[in-house]
Amino acid sequence: MLLLERRPVDSSLMRWASPVLALVLTVITGFVLFLAMGKDPVEGLTFFFITPISDLIGLAELGLKMAPLLLCAAGLTVCYRAKLWNIGAEGHFLMGALGASAVAVQLVDASGVWVLPVVLVAGVLAGMLWAAIAAGLKTHLHCNEILTTIMLNYIALNLLLYAVHGPLKDPYGFGFPQSVMFGESALLPDLIPGTRLHLGLAFGLLAAVSVWVLFARSFIGFQLNVIGQDHRAAAFAGFGARRLTWFAFLVGGATAGLAGASEVTGPIGQLVPQVSPGYGYTAIIVVFLGRMHALGIIAASALLALTFIGGEMLQIAMNMPKAVTGLFQGLLLFYLLTCDAFIHYRIRLRAPVRKPTRVAAPAATQEA
Amino acid sequence: MELLTNILAAMVVAGTPLLLVALGELICERSGVLNLGQEGMMLMGAVAGFVVALTTGSLAVAVFAAVFAGIGMALLFAFMAVTLAANQYAAGLVLTIFGTGLSAFVGAGFVGESINGFERVAIPLLSDIPVIGRVLFHQDPLVYFSLVAFVGIWLFLHHSRGGLLLRAVGEDPEAANANGLKVLVVRYLAVAFGGGMAGLAGAYLSLAYTPMWTENMTAGRGWIALALVVFATWRPERVLIGAWLFGAASILHLVLQGLGWRASTELLAMLPYVVTILMLVLLSWNPARTRLNTPLSLGQPYRPGR
Numbered sequence: 001m002l003l004l005e006r007r008p009v010d011s012s013l014m015r016w017a018s019p020v021l022a023l024v025l026t027v028i029t030g031f032v033l034f035l036a037m038g039k040d041p042v043e044g045l046t047f048f049f050i051t052p053i054s055d056l057i058g059l060a061e062l063g064l065k066m067a068p069l070l071l072c073a074a075g076l077t078v079c080y081r082a083k084l085w086n087i088g089a090e091g092h093f094l095m096g097a098l099g100a101s102a103v104a105v106q107l108v109d110a111s112g113v114w115v116l117p118v119v120l121v122a123g124v125l126a127g128m129l130w131a132a133i134a135a136g137l138k139t140h141l142h143c144n145e146i147l148t149t150i151m152l153n154y155i156a157l158n159l160l161l162y163a164v165h166g167p168l169k170d171p172y173g174f175g176f177p178q179s180v181m182f183g184e185s186a187l188l189p190d191l192i193p194g195t196r197l198h199l200g201l202a203f204g205l206l207a208a209v210s211v212w213v214l215f216a217r218s219f220i221g222f223q224l225n226v227i228g229q230d231h232r233a234a235a236f237a238g239f240g241a242r243r244l245t246w247f248a249f250l251v252g253g254a255t256a257g258l259a260g261a262s263e264v265t266g267p268i269g270q271l272v273p274q275v276s277p278g279y280g281y282t283a284i285i286v287v288f289l290g291r292m293h294a295l296g297i298i299a300a301s302a303l304l305a306l307t308f309i310g311g312e313m314l315q316i317a318m319n320m321p322k323a324v325t326g327l328f329q330g331l332l333l334f335y336l337l338t339c340d341a342f343i344h345y346r347i348r349l350r351a352p353v354r355k356p357t358r359v360a361a362p363a364a365t366q367e368a
Numbered sequence: 369m370e371l372l373t374n375i376l377a378a379m380v381v382a383g384t385p386l387l388l389v390a391l392g393e394l395i396c397e398r399s400g401v402l403n404l405g406q407e408g409m410m411l412m413g414a415v416a417g418f419v420v421a422l423t424t425g426s427l428a429v430a431v432f433a434a435v436f437a438g439i440g441m442a443l444l445f446a447f448m449a450v451t452l453a454a455n456q457y458a459a460g461l462v463l464t465i466f467g468t469g470l471s472a473f474v475g476a477g478f479v480g481e482s483i484n485g486f487e488r489v490a491i492p493l494l495s496d497i498p499v500i501g502r503v504l505f506h507q508d509p510l511v512y513f514s515l516v517a518f519v520g521i522w523l524f525l526h527h528s529r530g531g532l533l534l535r536a537v538g539e540d541p542e543a544a545n546a547n548g549l550k551v552l553v554v555r556y557l558a559v560a561f562g563g564g565m566a567g568l569a570g571a572y573l574s575l576a577y578t579p580m581w582t583e584n585m586t587a588g589r590g591w592i593a594l595a596l597v598v599f600a601t602w603r604p605e606r607v608l609i610g611a612w613l614f615g616a617a618s619i620l621h622l623v624l625q626g627l628g629w630r631a632s633t634e635l636l637a638m639l640p641y642v643v644t645i646l647m648l649v650l651l652s653w654n655p656a657r658t659r660l661n662t663p664l665s666l667g668q669p670y671r672p673g674r
Contacts, residue, residue, distance in 0.1 A: 085457055142652040
């Protein structure tokens with residue numbers, strides 16, 4: 001019989017092996033899935049994982065998708081370390097995109113180096129505002145942050161839809177629900193000429209490094225860690241739970257807001273309803289897969305960015321539904337959590353305990 | 369009067385998916401397990417129901433398929449959260465993200481197809497009662513099922529031995545175990561029941577409410593249902609009232625437009641989510657009150673034999 005037994009000490013090997021194991025299991029499942037659908041699995045997996053990043057343009061596209069994921073994930077890491085279950089990165093992101101766009105459409109004809117920073121700051125502030133609502137509801141009215149942030153995501157989406165159908169709609173846009181194209185000086189500069197890769201990736205990497213500094217070198221990072229691991233211990237030490245909650249949420253809102261602002265001022269150049277293919281939700285997977293560590297989330301954001309372009313590639317090359325991206329992400333997260341159980345537990349083989357017969361030695365009755 | 373009756377009838381219809389999923393989650397939470405994966409289970413129920421209805425042409429078979437899809441998802445959750453004792457928050461989120469992805473993948477080829485959904489069936493005599501007859505007894509079969517399920521669950525929880533055992537497990541699994549109850553089995557059954565109800569709620573959306581399939585068609589109803597269970601302080605009769613009130617909030621934009629109000633559809637579509645937050649505020653400002661009603665072991669994994 002297989003028994004699940006608590007390890008005396010958590011396995012630090014499993015902590016880092018688990019994401020790799022989860023990826024392997026996901027790839028195996030993908031292999032089986034391609035077979036079941038009557039497609040060539042090797043070809044399919046190649047199109048998903050390798051073809052998209054086999055040239056410079058592809059790598060640039062990877063970086064393009066990494067930027068918002070990494071920014072959102074960096075903010076969420078700060079929240080999750082303190083066990084604040086902020087699911088609202090999607091809403092912060094959308095508000096960031098909306099806030100930046102609202103300013104950018106006023107500055108279409110403006111020129112000067114000040115335009116872009118103003119637009120980005122507007123996005124950051126909008127994201128922080130959205131996070132502040134959830135923080136206030138948590139610290140002052142004791143509302144569960146999971147439910148409030150989810151609801152705020154839906155509200156943000158409807159606000160954005162309202163804006164592109166109403167006040168921010170391009171009057172000469174042939175009725176399409178989208179804003180005017182932003183002015184040249186409100187657009188993020190490209191990192192690599194000839195590709196779409198823009199400064200957003202640098203923001204993302206900077207955010208990841210800041211997270212590392214925060215938790216490795218600062219007192220507030222230490223306090224966040226303590227409050228996440230033992231709420232009572234943090235209270236005894238006199239760490240202000242309210243202050244830390246506000247800090248974590250505002251950081252989460254700022255980074256996701258910047259991500260949203262970078263998306264509209266980067267590859268899109270205007271506000272459109274489909275500004276996010278779910279970056280804020282995927283960022284949750286990035287944080288768990290990256291073990292809430294700066295280097296981990298950089299690697300995980302690259303992998304999950306690949307699932308977005310891999311899905312598009314499969315759609316073009318093999319006529320598969322684009323939803324394969326979401327399926328892959330879901331499978332990965334499912335396997336990750338399952339493998340994570342073995343950080344705390346191990347499997348023991350034990351023969352089922354039989355009733356001792358009169359002749360048998362009573363040793364078999366010994367309980368583990 | 370005519371208008372009011374129509375509004376009330378539409379409110380019951382809009383509240384039915386919430387009622388179904390919230391009743392399932394209520395049973396699940398009463399056993400001490402918090403399953404945040406309602407949205408994922410509902411989506412799988414919705415897609416399974418729609419695909420089966422389209423391919424077999426039978427709504428009854430479709431409903432069964434949806435229920436089994438919900439149960440299947442719930443068992444995945446139970447494996448993570450009950451057997452492997454994983455964090456229930458994380459496992460529930462996994463279920464929602466996984467269900468969203470899987471349902472979109474399964475349903476990708478069926479977007480834009482349409483079926484003939486459930487028709488209204490008037491119950492003889494009862495449907496002749498003024499107002500109430502039209503509101504409650506001139507509806508589709510799944511609405512009737514939701515009413516029967518409500519009565520059944522109310523009786524089960526408060527007037528049966530099984531309900532007592534379920535509550536015992538949710539309040540104090542150690543004590544229940546000491547009394548010879550199989551805590552993990554009870555929790556598995558409760559989670560599976562919740563999954564079946566969530567699958568049915570999803571099927572209501574894709575077979576009756578709007579007979580079609582679109583990605584993410586549940587639009588947060590699974591999450592609203594979670595708030596609803598807290599709002600109802602884990603009591604079925606309050607779940608019923610809450611679900612219908614939410615139904616009213618979600619059709620308000622139709623009512624206002626019917627009355628000739630000029631307001632943005634997008635802004636009015638926010639209303640159910642805003643109401644949910646306001647409701648959470650009303651409930652949560654006094655944490656002692658919530659704590660008083662919460663099943664004591666809610667959210668805590670149970671490992672036997674420690």
